[in-house]
Amino acid sequence: MAVRNVADPSGAANVAQARPAPPVTAAYLERAALHYLERYSASTEMLRRTLRRRVEKRARARGEAAEAFWPLVEETVARAVRSGLVDDDRFAAARLATLRRRGSSARGASAKLAAKGVSREAIAAAMEAEREAAPEGEADGLEEAAARAYARRRRLGPWRRPDIRAAHRDRDLAALARAGFPYDLARRTVDAEDIPDEP
Structure with a gap:
């Protein structure tokens, strides 16, 4: 049976909440950048956005203005680019x-x-x-291969069950159009007689 500490009825959780957030420093941003880049491939802007979100959270907890730390964020991002971690x-x-x-x-x-x-x-x-x-x-076939991959993944056109394929033709064409494929390519993909052989 757990024994309650009468001297501290609030528990350790409140003690942790009372502890102020550490300050935003160059070392903190460096660690945050490395931790993020170890897990994700990122663009320069993605790293910048991530670090800014971290700074905003910590600055809010400390009652500070996040904008004061933007130069530190930019320096951290620039170092990541110079070192080749971000390209x-x-x-x-x-x-x-x-x-x-x-x-x-x-x-x-x-x-x-x-x-x-x-x-x-x-x-x-x-x-x-x-x-x-x-x-x-085959350079011209890149878009066609992408359209087939999209239709296959979404089960459109020849990848639909034969008994419902015709009823969904317009919907399938619209899906390919929304994905950015030209109408002629969408039509060829949806109206293909058989499922094309995949590599």
């Missing part, structure tokens, strides 16, 4: 490959990368590198 070009290329395998259109992948804070230049460079890396004569 927007590398991040964009790797993330683009993942998105394309999952069935993102070029337009959809661009939007997702932009939401991660990747610059237009880095996105364009990653797209160009993707085209150059494609086997000869």
Whole structure:
């Protein structure tokens, strides 16, 4: 049976709450950045946003203005970039490959990368590198392969059960259009006679 400490009826939890949050320092931000980058691949902007959220939380607990620590955040981000821990070009290329395998259109992948804070230049460079890396004569098929991957993952068109496929044709076309695929490609994907052989 647990014995209650009569001398301290509030318990240790309140003692921990009463302890003030440690100050925001360069060392704290360095540790926070390394901890985040050990777990996630990130763009420069993603790291910046994460560190700012951490600073805002700690500054709020201490009754301080978070904006006073933005220069420290920028210094931490700059060090991560200089050391090669963060590289927007590398991040964009790797993330683009993942998105394309999952069935993102070029337009959809661009939007997702932009939401991660990747610059237009880095996105364009990653797209160009993707085209150059494609086997000869297959660069134009990248979007078609992505449309098939998207339809397969969402079970659209030829991946639907045959008895409900026709009834869902318009809905499937709309889904591909919302994902950023051109109408002609969406139609070819949805109306394919058989499920294409996958690599």
